[in-house]
Amino acid sequence: xxxxxxxxxxxxxxxxTRRFAAPPEAVYRAxxxxxxxxxxxxxxxxxxxxxxxxxxRPGGKIRYEWTNGKGGGxxxxxxxxxxxxxxxxxxxxxxxxxxxxxxxxIETRFDADGTxxxxxxxxxxxxxxxxxxxLATGMERGMEASYVRLEAII
Amino acid sequence: xxxxDAAFFALADPTRRAILARxxxxxxxxxxxxxxxxxxxPAISQHLKVLEDAGLVVRxxxxxxxxxxxxxxxxxxxxxWLRMLRKALEKNYDRLDEVLATMEKHKKGETR
Numbered sequence: 001x002x003x004x005x006x007x008x009x010x011x012x013x014x015x016x017t018r019r020f021a022a023p024p025e026a027v028y029r030a031x032x033x034x035x036x037x038x039x040x041x042x043x044x045x046x047x048x049x050x051x052x053x054x055x056x057r058p059g060g061k062i063r064y065e066w067t068n069g070k071g072g073g074x075x076x077x078x079x080x081x082x083x084x085x086x087x088x089x090x091x092x093x094x095x096x097x098x099x100x101x102x103x104x105x106i107e108t109r110f111d112a113d114g115t116x117x118x119x120x121x122x123x124x125x126x127x128x129x130x131x132x133x134x135l136a137t138g139m140e141r142g143m144e145a146s147y148v149r150l151e152a153i154i
Numbered sequence: 155x156x157x158x159d160a161a162f163f164a165l166a167d168p169t170r171r172a173i174l175a176r177x178x179x180x181x182x183x184x185x186x187x188x189x190x191x192x193x194x195x196p197a198i199s200q201h202l203k204v205l206e207d208a209g210l211v212v213r214x215x216x217x218x219x220x221x222x223x224x225x226x227x228x229x230x231x232x233x234x235w236l237r238m239l240r241k242a243l244e245k246n247y248d249r250l251d252e253v254l255a256t257m258e259k260h261k262k263g264e265t266r
Contacts, residue, residue, distance in 0.1 A: 004244055018247050022254035030253055040249035044242045 011128040016121040024110035025086045027117045032056035056083060062093060086110060102130045160208035170201050177211060181223040
């Protein structure tokens with residue numbers, strides 16, 4: 001059973017949804033507390049996040065650094081725009097590979113769903129080409145897709 | 155199948171994945187491929203060679219042109235790559251499930 005959905009919307013959006021068994025408050029905390037983020041936002045097996053800065057307030061900074069322990073690594077920076085505790089987060093982020101990718105504007109909603117949470121993450125990229133590049137790069141939270149095959153494999 | 159390692163190596167580069175994404179939309183010459191990437195034609199040719207050696211891209215002869223297109227295996231390899239990335243994302247959220255379960259336990263422990 002796959003609980004996650006990932007789809008493209010229009011030319012510049014990517015929408016990811018996922019259900020969790022915990023209430024919105026807990027899921028929200030797991031997205032904003034560095035100690036919790038470091039436990040799960042890791043991507044493929046073998047990667048860790050030794051640096052995790054997350055200032056969960058409007059204007060607050062985000063910085064995640066990943067390493068595979070074999071000399072491979074990259075980092076992400078971002079800023080918070082809006083936070084409605086336990087309900088909604090709006091932030092921008094970019095990957096440094098090491099050149100920065102164009103800004104990804106992300107709204108994350110945490111809606112109560114029975115005793116659990118439905119999380120909806122809506123990303124907005126500056127243009128279609130950037131979205132394609134981001135999906136093709138796929139490093140961001142293991143994000144994926146392509147022009148061609150996305151619909152088929154989801 | 156013996157090409158799989160070469161295919162994954164070829165796919166590990168963002169420019170080469172972008173070239174594949176472009177070729178998925180149709181055949182293109184080296185010049186057409188070089189344009190959006192702000193790269194020189196020799197640099198693109200180098201990437202194309204890696205993709206061709208991995209069996210992901212094939213070339214055709216048309217007069218002086220050598221238009222490239224996606225090989226059948228290229229599409230399959232791209233799919234495999236995407237499935238892998240999707241798995242990585244799902245893995246994150248599976249880990250988050252565990253984190254949330256632990257948080258819930260701690261919370262219950264506190265209230266007792």
